[in-house]
Amino acid sequence: MEKIIILIVLITGVIAIAQLVRVYELTYKLKNRGEHEIPNRDNNLNAKLMLGFMMFQFLGFIYLMLKYGWTGRGEPASLQGVETDWLLNVNFIIIILVFFITNFLLFFFAYKYVRKPGVKATYYSHNNKLEIIWTIVPAVVLGVIIILGLKSWTELTAQSSDKAEKIELFAYQFAWIARYSGEDNTLGKFDYKLTTGNNELALMTESTIDTSLNEMKLSIENLESKLKQVNFDYLVSAYRGLSSNSSFKSGIDKAAQEILVSDFNLAEAEAEFKHLYGDHIGNHGHLEIALEAPNQETQTIIGDLEQQLSIKERLYRGLVQMKQNHNPDVDKYALNDILQKDTLYLCKGRDYEFSFRSKDVIHSAYFPHFRAQMNVVPGMPTRFKFTPSLTTNEMRKSKNDEKFNFVLMCNKICGGAHYKMKMIVVVYPEAEYNTWMASKKTATFKDQYSPAVEAVESTIDSNI
Amino acid sequence: MSSVAHENHHDEHHHEEHFISKYIFSQDHKMIGKQFLMTAVFMGLVAMMLSIFFRIQLAWPGEESTFLNIFLGDEWAPNGIMKEDMYLGLVTLHGTIMVFFLLTGGLSGTFSNILIPLQLGARDMASGFLNMLSYWFFFLSSLLMFASLFVHEGAVFGLQLGDPTTSLPGVWDGSGPAMAGWTIYPPLSALPQSVSGSGLGMTLWLFSMTIFIASSLIGSLNYIVTVFNLRTKGMIMTRMPLTIWAFFVTAILGVLSFPVLLSAALLLMMDRMAGTSFYLSDIIVGSEMLANHGGSPILYQHLFWFLGHPEVYIVLLPALGLSSEIIATNSRKPIFGYKAMIGSILAIGFLSFIVWGHHMFITGMNPFLGSVFVFTTLLIAIPSAVKVFNYLATLWKGSLVLTPAMMFAIGLVSTFITGGVTGIILADSALDIALHDTYFVVAHFHIVMGMSAVFGMFGGVYHWFPKMFGKMMNTRLGYVHFWITIIGAYGVFFPMHFVGLAGAPRRYYNYSVYEEFDKGALDMMMDLNVIITFFAIFAALGQALFLFNFFYSIFRGPKAPQNPWRSTTLEWTTPVEHIHGNWPGELPTVHRWPYDYSKPGADEDFIPQTVPLAEGEEEH
Numbered sequence A: 001m002e003k004i005i006i007l008i009v010l011i012t013g014v015i016a017i018a019q020l021v022r023v024y025e026l027t028y029k030l031k032n033r034g035e036h037e038i039p040n041r042d043n044n045l046n047a048k049l050m051l052g053f054m055m056f057q058f059l060g061f062i063y064l065m066l067k068y069g070w071t072g073r074g075e076p077a078s079l080q081g082v083e084t085d086w087l088l089n090v091n092f093i094i095i096i097l098v099f100f101i102t103n104f105l106l107f108f109f110a111y112k113y114v115r116k117p118g119v120k121a122t123y124y125s126h127n128n129k130l131e132i133i134w135t136i137v138p139a140v141v142l143g144v145i146i147i148l149g150l151k152s153w154t155e156l157t158a159q160s161s162d163k164a165e166k167i168e169l170f171a172y173q174f175a176w177i178a179r180y181s182g183e184d185n186t187l188g189k190f191d192y193k194l195t196t197g198n199n200e201l202a203l204m205t206e207s208t209i210d211t212s213l214n215e216m217k218l219s220i221e222n223l224e225s226k227l228k229q230v231n232f233d234y235l236v237s238a239y240r241g242l243s244s245n246s247s248f249k250s251g252i253d254k255a256a257q258e259i260l261v262s263d264f265n266l267a268e269a270e271a272e273f274k275h276l277y278g279d280h281i282g283n284h285g286h287l288e289i290a291l292e293a294p295n296q297e298t299q300t301i302i303g304d305l306e307q308q309l310s311i312k313e314r315l316y317r318g319l320v321q322m323k324q325n326h327n328p329d330v331d332k333y334a335l336n337d338i339l340q341k342d343t344l345y346l347c348k349g350r351d352y353e354f355s356f357r358s359k360d361v362i363h364s365a366y367f368p369h370f371r372a373q374m375n376v377v378p379g380m381p382t383r384f385k386f387t388p389s390l391t392t393n394e395m396r397k398s399k400n401d402e403k404f405n406f407v408l409m410c411n412k413i414c415g416g417a418h419y420k421m422k423m424i425v426v427v428y429p430e431a432e433y434n435t436w437m438a439s440k441k442t443a444t445f446k447d448q449y450s451p452a453v454e455a456v457e458s459t460i461d462s463n464i
Numbered sequence B: 001m002s003s004v005a006h007e008n009h010h011d012e013h014h015h016e017e018h019f020i021s022k023y024i025f026s027q028d029h030k031m032i033g034k035q036f037l038m039t040a041v042f043m044g045l046v047a048m049m050l051s052i053f054f055r056i057q058l059a060w061p062g063e064e065s066t067f068l069n070i071f072l073g074d075e076w077a078p079n080g081i082m083k084e085d086m087y088l089g090l091v092t093l094h095g096t097i098m099v100f101f102l103l104t105g106g107l108s109g110t111f112s113n114i115l116i117p118l119q120l121g122a123r124d125m126a127s128g129f130l131n132m133l134s135y136w137f138f139f140l141s142s143l144l145m146f147a148s149l150f151v152h153e154g155a156v157f158g159l160q161l162g163d164p165t166t167s168l169p170g171v172w173d174g175s176g177p178a179m180a181g182w183t184i185y186p187p188l189s190a191l192p193q194s195v196s197g198s199g200l201g202m203t204l205w206l207f208s209m210t211i212f213i214a215s216s217l218i219g220s221l222n223y224i225v226t227v228f229n230l231r232t233k234g235m236i237m238t239r240m241p242l243t244i245w246a247f248f249v250t251a252i253l254g255v256l257s258f259p260v261l262l263s264a265a266l267l268l269m270m271d272r273m274a275g276t277s278f279y280l281s282d283i284i285v286g287s288e289m290l291a292n293h294g295g296s297p298i299l300y301q302h303l304f305w306f307l308g309h310p311e312v313y314i315v316l317l318p319a320l321g322l323s324s325e326i327i328a329t330n331s332r333k334p335i336f337g338y339k340a341m342i343g344s345i346l347a348i349g350f351l352s353f354i355v356w357g358h359h360m361f362i363t364g365m366n367p368f369l370g371s372v373f374v375f376t377t378l379l380i381a382i383p384s385a386v387k388v389f390n391y392l393a394t395l396w397k398g399s400l401v402l403t404p405a406m407m408f409a410i411g412l413v414s415t416f417i418t419g420g421v422t423g424i425i426l427a428d429s430a431l432d433i434a435l436h437d438t439y440f441v442v443a444h445f446h447i448v449m450g451m452s453a454v455f456g457m458f459g460g461v462y463h464w465f466p467k468m469f470g471k472m473m474n475t476r477l478g479y480v481h482f483w484i485t486i487i488g489a490y491g492v493f494f495p496m497h498f499v500g501l502a503g504a505p506r507r508y509y510n511y512s513v514y515e516e517f518d519k520g521a522l523d524m525m526m527d528l529n530v531i532i533t534f535f536a537i538f539a540a541l542g543q544a545l546f547l548f549n550f551f552y553s554i555f556r557g558p559k560a561p562q563n564p565w566r567s568t569t570l571e572w573t574t575p576v577e578h579i580h581g582n583w584p585g586e587l588p589t590v591h592r593w594p595y596d597y598s599k600p601g602a603d604e605d606f607i608p609q610t611v612p613l614a615e616g617e618e619e620h
């Protein structure tokens, strides 16, 4: 019903416009004027509207600036943010001037130089001096912008100070985990192949390597036996299909059962079936048998299993190599790392050196209030530094919002729940921060991780 | 058909042609241009509708909308509430279609085709056959991209390609179109497990783009060869209208950069289908550990933006070319600084190849490399500024005729300024840190590229409609259309600067997360989002006027005179009725540059290029 009404409204609308246009065209015909000849009235009206539009543009801009406060950006909460906001303001003043002046000239000229009876346009094709001026002036202004900008950029991306506290931010669809480096201020090593149910961050220690080696081995065996089973089932059914003789069939079934309880290999099993078939047709010698190819479904299953197997084997080789190269002396760096979910605690005035790591796709660690951002790229750790300069409480006061919090958001499209991927950031004054940190002493990786070789059903295996 | 062949039988143009060879598999550049235009307009409308859907979602998140339910159906908008995944699918396809199909295929395809032979005095393109092929590749790729909107559980339009029951989705499975943004960064685009659109939807996207690139390459090569070889007598390079210069440089940019996108896409296809690791390393998706090691997702970004940045100029230059022509004609003045205009087109063309890194400042690349890209990027602002000043100087002391085309051209200059200046902020890597991937960027490129190019395209259509269809469009409807469009455009994209500065990331399904930590910012974003959506709906409705005007005028518009805008260029010396070979007799000879408007000493306020210089007259 709704659709019909919409349709009717649309159709009548189109007819109405068409009628209007017809009437308008007829009047033009009466006046004997072509559509391409713009009457002065239209020309002048549009010229005035150009000025009107300019006012709309300018007033709209000024209104937005008044309403939301200059750029609408809010106070920066890091030392680096204070610096970049200053730079932003300088740049803004320049571009806003350019915006107003050039847009004004454009619309003003459009208004002023509209065709007037008896006035001819001035033939004026170029002026080298003028053109050189308006090449050089922007060049100089841009030169200043470049110098100021690169100065900040160099500082922002420079090595952080030695006393900077190191934190790793780990991103995955769709959340963040922080890893503090603990008392030694050194982050332990990691390798994604070490990811298991109780080692989400894939930290590398002697024991996590062993656990992963074990789990990987188990899951390879598991896959191999599945593959063997599928191939065996196929053999059985293929041989059963060779003859409709029921004694032959039951012979095959019986053999199959015997083989299954023993630790068999496929070639032996096939030889045995072949032998049975030879018995059945009375030909014990050299025998050519054309088996039916596995059906589509079985082929897909076999293909998938083989693919998974080759992936696991490759990963396994990597783990073996890792084990050979591993130096257990560095385990301590990982063992005292502190894992922290949901909320990231920072200390006002302390330098932070963040490193970023992704588990799956590209994410971006975006701290709008600290004016900081860095992409989080799988396979390629990235880094960034900043120094919080306002505590959460100070910010709450200045914003007059009791519930305000800093935040870390994901700012690179990463899947359906991208928009929910965030972590609250709390900035404490020194004393409170130290108290919090002290409470975490017993929540290190070592405390949380207990090597669990028996836990075969880890996340990695869950889909096999 | 080659132009040589035409020389011999140009006056046999009355012979009846088959419908098929005239309207469908035509090799005539004018018809092919119109085919590009029609296809692009259709795709543009589709992309516009997609944007209305996601604007509704942004303004009124979580509210039930019958409108959404009608269009997206129960699968994607059950009870009228859009699904998260589909939101991403909509923005991805909106961006892809607008950038590639409307503004690359539509703009270059239409106007290069129609104007290059006509303004150069050629009978047709160098190769009519390749030209036809270029269009049909474009058509096919449009079709595939459109079809990808209808992917459902590994099937499209009833054709089952994937396995709907699979628990491990592959490249033929999944539902919905590509969902990784128009830049389709891997690993999101490489792993069907990571989002539902990275299966069959992405596969179709990649096939479509591959064909699109082929179309673009064939077309561009044809344009370049035509410009080099088929200029009529007297049409030396420095007498070519700026439109041709723009199309010419655009075509060169396309030929040099699209192959790189093709490589990027092929490598991505290999990663998806053949288990290679060009872009993948150390990944666990869901709970599946992949063995891929050693690839780099950043490599893809380098390849993509090596095309991507030239691409934005591939979109923009033709629009600037068209508007140069429109502004000179309707100011009744020569374009100011013709040589400087050519110089800046060339400079922009060259520089556009060495700035791509400004899209990647915060990917973790070496900060020093970032500095280099800051430098080159800000350099490109200089020729851009020169162009703006030259436009202003052209208007100065003109005698402006405000045709709808002229108004759109003026609108283009305005949006080019407004969007260009924010580029300066973004090019400053230190500032880009906090603005990258926010709505500030969305505002920047929609104004500078989206709106400018769309305005250029509308201007082109209004101006050359008489040449394309032999009819006039309705002027007053054109005015209304212009005002609605420019007010709508600024209303939509200007407030986005503020949304972005307040910290709103782009490609967010909604901003409800802010509820928890910054109510103030959320209120501001929501206020502005509602306003933006109203303007977007307003602007979209305004386009109905254009559509109506366009189609009505094709069939019922008044017949066009031969040279309605009193222009100097060659296309207006051809007969109104289209004929094969363009000119019934000899090809015209060119004696002067294309901008002799209001030249002192002449009777008329324009002197066509075919008029020989009077005795003692200086060329310019």
Ligand code: HEM
Binding pocket: B183, B312, B313, B315, B316, B358, B359, B377, B378, B380, B381, B384, B420, B421, B422, B423, B424, B426, B427, B428, B432, B435, B436, B437, B441, B444, B445, B448, B449, B450
């Ligand atoms: C004054 C000259 C310009 C400068 C300095 C400039 C600078 C930039 C920078 C630095 C970015 C990256 C921002 C970010 O992602 O964080 C950007 C994005 C963009 N610019 Fe420009 N730009 C300029 C002109 C143009 C023009 C003329 C066009 C189009 C014709 C254009 C189209 C784009 C597009 C499409 C994007 C964003 C693509 C995306 O991320 O999806 N820009 N611009």
Ligand SMILES: [Cu+2]
Binding pocket: A172, A173, A174, A362, A363, A364, A410, A411, A412, A413, A414, A418, A421
């Ligand atoms: Cu994310």
Ligand SMILES: [Cu+2]
Binding pocket: B308, B309, B312, B355, B356, B358, B359
């Ligand atoms: Cu760019």
